[in-house]
Amino acid sequence: ETGVTQSPTHLIKTRGQQVTLRCSSQSGHNTVSWYQQALGQGPQFIFQYYREEENGRGNFPPRFSGLQFPNYSSELNVNALELDDSALYLCASSSIMTGFGETQYFGPGTRLLVL
Amino acid sequence: GDSVTQMEGPVTLSEEAFLTINCTYTATGYPSLFWYVQYPGEGLQLLLKATKADDKGSNKGFEATYRKETTSFHLEKGSVQVSDSAVYFCALSVVEGAQKLVFGQGTRLTINP
Secondary structure, eight states: OOOOEEEOSEEEEOTTOOEEEEEEOOTTOOEEEEEEEOTTSOOEEEEEEETTEEEEEOSOOTTEEEEEOTTSOEEEEEOSOOGGGOEEEEEEEEOOSSSSSOOOEEOOOEEEEEO | OOEEEEOOSOEEEETTOOEEEOEEEEOSSOOEEEEEEEOTTOOEEEEEEEOSTTOEEEETTEEEEOBTTTTBOOEEESSOOGGGOEEEEEEEEEEESEEEEEEOOOEEEEEEO
């Protein structure tokens, strides 16, 4: 069974640029969630995708957007990068069944540095 | 809103010491509760979970009991090892359209030989 994978592992961008991060979900999972983890903080929920639709979003501006593909992989896009976007971006996959207590399994993350 | 408060770190212990990391939560409804662990330079790994009151989650010698009356989910281990050194995150799961995790700020644990 393949776990959650993310690419790239590290990325350096400059302010104002755009970035795309990628995630492949764990086999058998149909839901992908994205989190932002600033240095020394707990992860913050960005949004979740299920059946290729966004089904919930945290307190992040619209310049954070995403996609989910038919194979359940996902992309996170961030436009007009700001210095505060520097963080570890984590992807988590899960399988929505009852909606309660479903475990989210995390990838290794992409570390983004905005200069 | 829903939130998780963890014991402030860092925590430093000697090998074979007893570990407790406190976690309390505020939530409407009945969330599921989780402990995740993050080793240096890595993502989060699920350590244990509990889905209803009085459930005990356990894994690798770690335990936590879902206490609804005290809104707590404290992590314990009877005898820690150097390899347990990591950052530990308590989290709750809420369903608001999406099923999202709300995390505490994390507790850095260092075990000295």
